[in-house]
Amino acid sequence: MKLINVDDAREAARRRLPRIFFDYIDGGSFGETTLRANQADFERWRLVQKVLVNPERRDLSTTFLGVRHPLPFMLGPVGFLGLYAGKGEQKAARAAHAAGIPLCLSSFSIASLAELRRDTTGPLHFQLYILKDKAFCDELLQEAEKAGVDTLFLTVDTAITSVREKDVRNGFRSLTRVGPALVLQMLMSPRWFADIMQAGAPQVGALANKPEFGKGVLEQASNLSRSIDQTLSWRDVAWLRQRWRGRLVIKGILSADDAERAQAEGADAIVVSNHGGRQLDCASSTIAMLPEIVAAVDGKLEVLIDGGFRRGADVIKGLALGADGVLLGRAYAFGLAAGGTEGVAAMIQAIAQEIDISLALMGIASVEELKSLGRSALRAP
Template sequence: MRLKDCHNFQDFRQLAKRRLPGPIFNYIDGGADDEVTLRKNTTAFDSCDLLPSVLRGVSDVDLSVSVMGQTLYMPVYCSPTALQRLFHHRGERAVAAAAETYGTMFGVSSLGTVSLEELRAKHKNPQVYQFYFHRDRGLNAAMMQRAKDAGVEVMMLTVDSITGGNRERDLRTGFSIPFRLTLGGMIQFAIKPMWGINYVTHERFTLPQLDDHVDMSGGASSIGGYFTEMLDPSMTWDDVGQMVQAWGGQFCLKGVMTVEDARRAVEIGCTGIVLSNHGGRQLDGSRTPFDQLAEIVDAVGDKIDVMMDSGIQRGTHVLKALSQGAKAVGIGRGYLYALAAAGQPGVERALGLLKAEIERDMKLMGATSVSQLSPDNLRYLNRHHPIADARIAAE
């Protein structure tokens, strides 16, 4: 299989699996516990059907959206993800460039492998900086100031990861930073030598957002150890409210899943929320973002920009989320598999295919702009839609 043979999410996944050592592939691919939520995130979209309209004159389709003051030329953005240069030696550089090609937003993680300053200086498309709330309040303040100095437009605080999820695939292979591989994990690296050649012949692997603050070279620096030892589970709404005020700009909470929490985000001055269960990597058995989207949009959609991630694999998934009121959707694995498969050309192909799907599907829906999508475009298979039902009752 080559890049030109990749036509969808699963194709990129298969090519990534062929090219990555098993422990690294499973770090991308896996979820928490029994991976029930990981699977449900995508199957949730099967709970409703799209209802197309015809004869609408759809020769031209506008995919642009406005989210947290940023213009995106397609309603999909590249969510911030950690450790990207483990998957391909260009890492975030490839993802940022591909996102710029399609005029959309990309995220840089505090566990990113390229500095946010380098990416902000080189690329003009919207950039999000995602960070975690650390026990060291001075570190939190320093990370925000660094992003502000670099010219980053949107701050994104992840709030569903105050401790690491139980990712048993990583435990079985010994995946950590630095590597603490099991025998089986070492064998997987041995049978994929090209990954190792690329790893040792390019610049040293670092975490530039954290290098000045955290010693990631010791034995306690596994991914789980970072979450357990460095992050602060005592974080409260008051703490976040102070950060929102200190930032003084576009501030988004990633990992909100209830109406009550969405309302609190509005109250403390956030401008965006991302409905997310971290791609099924944290609390297994949790509800899917798509299943929560309608009631949260109904409660706060006119007061704050509501987005979602987790489980997006198709253009029709994007249309269903937009029809329920999401301003945009984020993808993670959807571009990470493509990055692992072929670097920047892979990410560009993945985004291009997804854009083509969305544009084609919008024409088939009879919609010429994202603003024309609404709950009226959906019919649920086994339950009523709360917003559509309310509209029908009002009529």
């Protein structure tokens, strides 16, 4: 099946993956209200069409996180990529790098940062959860420094893990080993299984020297989740700001007050995020919160956004409402599960093409011009 858009990739991923993993990617918390709102609220905005201008060539490049990128989006941190495709982190990173954009590696990954650095050459960022064991946190930061990472994302919206009901039903995270029901699901996904096994039995890369977290990836994942520090507070942000000399991005901000506090604590950027509707259900969509957060920080720190971005038009709306750049989540995770490196590349290409064509039809020559037009490039329906 040709992957023309994210819906195609989602459907192909659904067919290819064991249900437990598809549901883990696809699902949201509790009633999934926020998950739905993240996508649905893009409908509140329409793009302004402008004819007879014909910008001959469009320039999609823009600056975010202090660097000029050829596209206004990057691949955000998504856990366990190496369970959706063999060597999944490497495959996603290669597709990102071929397009000239960074991947942010999740702490919950099959490839360790050192492995991914060894296997790929483009820009890599790292996402950290604050763990109860601060010495282990420090080891992860040292690994990031050794790998030459200059931008660290601290995720702050998951100190307490919410309930994703599909995962509860499937036993994701409560399973500590592969039982008969899971074996059956795996046997029903033979292409996925062969691909994963070729890469070797998956383990959480960051736990390679930590036998106390258990053996198989399922046991490691549930123990690692439990080791996240539930008392996470602004004090930890202050500690990290002292400890980490590179660029610090706080991911999981959803209010103007918290955005101002992040700036006061010395963050260089924030990601307006509700973890893709996987944490506080009935929280606002990110696109709805973006304008007031952008107004509150008033250019004093960079504002990135994620949540529900599936289309080039969604990215245009995010940029017009003041975001410096966009992070993709499920859009590329589905691409990876559906078709490995080519699947991720197809999603990047589809979204980039839609941005390019839409800008042309809006009479806008570049992402920079779109950013300076701001909200005037949009209309309420």
